[in-house]
Structure formats: C-alpha cells, structure tokens
Amino acid sequence: MKKKIAVIFGGKSPEHEVSIESAKTVCARLRAAGFAVLPFYAPREGAWRLVGLADLLAGRPLKGPALEPSLGAGCFLKAGGGRVKPDAAFPIIHGSTGEDGVLQGFLELLGLPYTGCGVTASAVGMNKIISKELVALDGVPVLPHVVVRAHQKAAMGPLLARAARLGFPLFVKPVAQGSSVGVAKVKTAAALRPAVLNAFRFxxxxxxxxxxxxxxxxxxxxxxxxxxxxASVCGQVVPQGKHEFFDYEAKYLDDNGMRFLLPAPLPAAVAARLRALAVRIFMALGGSGLARIDFFVDPKDSKRVYFCEINTLPGFTSHSLYPRLWERTGLKPERVLKRLVDMALRSAAARRRLTTARK
Ligand SMILES: Nc1ncnc2c1ncn2[C@@H]1O[C@H](COP(=O)(O)OP(=O)(O)O)[C@@H](O)[C@H]1O
Ligand SMILES: [Mg+2]
Incomplete structure (x- = not known):
C-alpha cells in the first residue's frame, strides 16, 4: 500500500501564494516518488479543505470538502461524511502559523507524524533574538545588535544611541517576521527612530x-x-537593479530582483567553513528534516562570515533556492522529499518507543 501524505499548504501569511506554488512541486514530486498525495488547503479565511490534486497542479480553483481534525486520532473528518487518515503530514506553509511551531504543535496534538522541524526548533528559528543568542553560544559568529522591546518603546533614546554607536549602515527588523516585511537599511541617525517605529507595526x-x-x-x-x-553546496543570492538589499519587492514582486549564483563563487575553504557552520547551527537550534541557513560574508574579507537566519520551511517551488541547492549537490527533489518523509516516519516510531510510564 502506498503511504498517504497530507501536504498542508496555503496559510495566513504574505507568502500564501508562494506556499501554493511550493505545494504544486511537493505534491507532484511526492507522487513521482511513489506516495499517495492528499492536498490539504488552508485558505486565508475559513476551513481547511481536502482539494483535488489535478486542480492544484493545473492551477484551477481549489474546491473540496471541509476538514475537521480528530485530535489524538491522527485523522480528519470530511464534511458530508467519511474520514481521511494520512500516514504523515508534510507542512509547506511559510511564515507565521506554518513555520513558527503553531502548525507543528497542532500536528503533535492530532497525533500525526510530520516532516521538518518540531515545535521548539520552528519557534526558535522564527525568532531572530533567540536563534542568534543560541547559535552564538555555540561559537557561531553573529553581528552585534540592540533589541528594543515593547515596554522600551516610549523611552528608546538610549537604546537608539547605543545602536548608532555600532556604526552605519544598520538594519532594523521585526524580531519574528520574515520575507523582509518591515526590514529597513538605515544610513543615518535621523532615520533610525522612524525605521524602528515602522518595524513595531509588525x-x-x-x-x-x-x-x-x-x-x-x-x-x-x-x-x-x-x-x-x-549541508548542500553554497549558493549566493545577489539583489539586482534598484534593490540595495533583499527587500520584499526584490523577493516577490520584481522578476529581475535577484540573481542566484550556484555554486557561490567562494574560496573553497570559506565554502567548507559555511557548510560546517550550517550543520552546527541546525544542531544548535535542534533542527530536524530541512532548513535553509543564510549567512552574510563581508565582501572585503571573506573570512568574516556571520549567521543571518534559519528558515525552517524554505520555499519548494520549481525555482526555489532549497531544492536547487540540493540538485546541484547531486540530490534530486524526489530524493529530498522521500528522505524527509522517511525521517518523519522513523522519528515518530522512535518517539512511540520512548517510555511514557514513570518507570
Ligand atoms: N546585518 C545586515 N547586513 C546586511 N544586510 C542585511 C542585514 N540584515 C538584513 N539584511 C538584508 O535584509 C534582508 C532581510 O533580512 P533578514 O534578517 O534575512 O530578515 P527576513 O527574515 O525578513 O528575511 C537580508 O536578506 C539582507 O538583504
Ligand atoms: Mg532572510
């Protein structure tokens, strides 16, 4: 019997459409790898639905019965009758509620094995303060930063002065967002406060x-x-045209917003160091399954490298960085996906074997 995999996609984030594109690739390739695919669509509003695979792949409207979770039973009840019991779930919702541990916690309560990072690694990965602190404890270089929390907003003068002493340019960002939403490059002291206030909107x-x-x-x-x-080979993303950095527009709206150099033109020793650091970061944050790890390299001195962030549910469209990095390393998307499902099933079995009794 083919294993049934529920691919959960959509979600309430600016990356909803990217998630649909990722799901198309994931579903098609999982099917090619010998799995039975159940596309679970989480719309921006309203109930999750079990939608048609052919409709999804052809870009037709996504229709199908609403789904109701049966917590603890690892299955869903279909509106109108019947139940769906997948062998595992494959979450591919980027950003908030999909990538931050919320969906992972729900799948734990449901009692369904799932691919990718667990609750803690997902939540930690989404938080730029906690992830940087944890990897720094493990000896990974991070850039100096100052954090402004909600209760400090009204009197943030001293914090802004401390940040200005780090030297310009500075980057201002919301702590737990993604997609460069609310991110600003600040070149002068006068521009700092407005950028911070803007980031507080998110x-x-x-x-x-x-x-x-x-x-x-x-x-x-x-x-x-x-x-x-x-770790895969290293790739380099290069913002193009009017984009000084990867703002939201360069990432999603401007077709010519970036170039991807694969492999990255780096000295062999630097590439090897970054690959080793990527695995170290994955372990330090308790990762499982997949992650894409982003670094900054100083253009004047490639020995200066810094952890930027971890993405625990990177895009998986046909032109996304993560599958292309692995393809260049010699692993086709089908193989990557099969490994992710195998790991999910194996770790769920291992967890079932852990004793829950007191002795
Ligand atoms: N310290 C920094 N130095 C140089 N560029 C930065 C820095 N921080 C952010 N950026 C630029 O802003 C983009 C988004 O920042 P990032 O921390 O990756 O947040 P997000 O989670 O929104 O992707 C980066 O891809 C990079 O182009
Ligand atoms: Mg980023």
Missing amino acids: DSAVMIEKGVDRAREIVVGVLGSPEGAA
Whole structure:
C-alpha cells in the first residue's frame, strides 16, 4: 500500500501564494516518488479543505470538502461524511502559523507524524533574538545588535544611541517576521527612530543589527535529523537593479530582483567553513528534516562570515533556492522529499518507543 501524505499548504501569511506554488512541486514530486498525495488547503479565511490534486497542479480553483481534525486520532473528518487518515503530514506553509511551531504543535496534538522541524526548533528559528543568542553560544559568529522591546518603546533614546554607536549602515527588523516585511537599511541617525517605529507595526520587539555593507548573501541547505545532517553546496543570492538589499519587492514582486549564483563563487575553504557552520547551527537550534541557513560574508574579507537566519520551511517551488541547492549537490527533489518523509516516519516510531510510564 502506498503511504498517504497530507501536504498542508496555503496559510495566513504574505507568502500564501508562494506556499501554493511550493505545494504544486511537493505534491507532484511526492507522487513521482511513489506516495499517495492528499492536498490539504488552508485558505486565508475559513476551513481547511481536502482539494483535488489535478486542480492544484493545473492551477484551477481549489474546491473540496471541509476538514475537521480528530485530535489524538491522527485523522480528519470530511464534511458530508467519511474520514481521511494520512500516514504523515508534510507542512509547506511559510511564515507565521506554518513555520513558527503553531502548525507543528497542532500536528503533535492530532497525533500525526510530520516532516521538518518540531515545535521548539520552528519557534526558535522564527525568532531572530533567540536563534542568534543560541547559535552564538555555540561559537557561531553573529553581528552585534540592540533589541528594543515593547515596554522600551516610549523611552528608546538610549537604546537608539547605543545602536548608532555600532556604526552605519544598520538594519532594523521585526524580531519574528520574515520575507523582509518591515526590514529597513538605515544610513543615518535621523532615520533610525522612524525605521524602528515602522518595524513595531509588525511585531512587539525590534532588532537593530550592525549592517555588512554590500554583504554577500550565502545560502546553504541542510537535510538531516538530530542524529546527523548534511549541508548542500553554497549558493549566493545577489539583489539586482534598484534593490540595495533583499527587500520584499526584490523577493516577490520584481522578476529581475535577484540573481542566484550556484555554486557561490567562494574560496573553497570559506565554502567548507559555511557548510560546517550550517550543520552546527541546525544542531544548535535542534533542527530536524530541512532548513535553509543564510549567512552574510563581508565582501572585503571573506573570512568574516556571520549567521543571518534559519528558515525552517524554505520555499519548494520549481525555482526555489532549497531544492536547487540540493540538485546541484547531486540530490534530486524526489530524493529530498522521500528522505524527509522517511525521517518523519522513523522519528515518530522512535518517539512511540520512548517510555511514557514513570518507570
Ligand atoms: N546585518 C545586515 N547586513 C546586511 N544586510 C542585511 C542585514 N540584515 C538584513 N539584511 C538584508 O535584509 C534582508 C532581510 O533580512 P533578514 O534578517 O534575512 O530578515 P527576513 O527574515 O525578513 O528575511 C537580508 O536578506 C539582507 O538583504
Ligand atoms: Mg532572510
């Protein structure tokens, strides 16, 4: 019997459409890898639905019965009758509620094995303060930064002065967003406060980070489990045209907003160091399954490298960085997806074997 995989996509985030594109690739490739695919669509509003695979792949409207979770039973009840019991779930919702541990916690309560990072690693990965603190404890270089929290907003003068002493440019960002939403490059002291106030529109804490001017942005894919993980080759993303950095427009709206250099033109020793750091970061944050890890490399001195962030549910469209990094490393998307499902099933079985009794 083919294993049934529920691919959960959509979600309430600016990356809803990207998620649909990711789901198309994931569903098609999972099917090619020998799985039975159940597309679960989480619309921006309203109930989750079990939609037609053919409709999804052809870009037709997504229709199907609403789904109601049966907590603890690992299955869903279909509106109008019947139940769906997948062998595992494959969440591919980017950003809030999909990538931050919320969906993962729901799947734990449901009692369904799922691919990718668990609750803690997902939540930690989404938080720029906690993830940077944790990897720094493990000896990974991060850029100096100042954090402004909600209760400090009314009297943030001294914090802004401290941030200005780090030197310009500075990057201001909401602590737990993504997609460059609310991110600003600040070149003068006068522009700092407005940028911080703007970032507060998106989050209750804001990070002001020392900027690496014209940083080379290097991305590495990681695939594995807490028992062992591998890093892909390094890629480099280059913002193009009028974009000085990867703002939201360069990422999603401007077709010519970026170029992708694969492999990244780095000295071999620097590439090897970044790959080793990527695995170390994945382990330090308790990652499992997949993650894309982003770094900054100083253009004037490639020995200066810094952790930028971890993405625990990177895009998986046909032109996304994560599958392309692995393809260049010699692993086709089908193989990557099959490994993710195998790891999910294996770790769920291992967890079932852990004793829950007191002795
Ligand atoms: N310290 C920095 N130095 C140089 N560029 C930065 C810095 N911080 C952010 N950026 C630029 O802003 C983009 C978005 O920042 P990032 O921390 O990755 O947030 P997000 O989670 O929104 O992607 C980066 O891809 C990079 O182009
Ligand atoms: Mg980023």
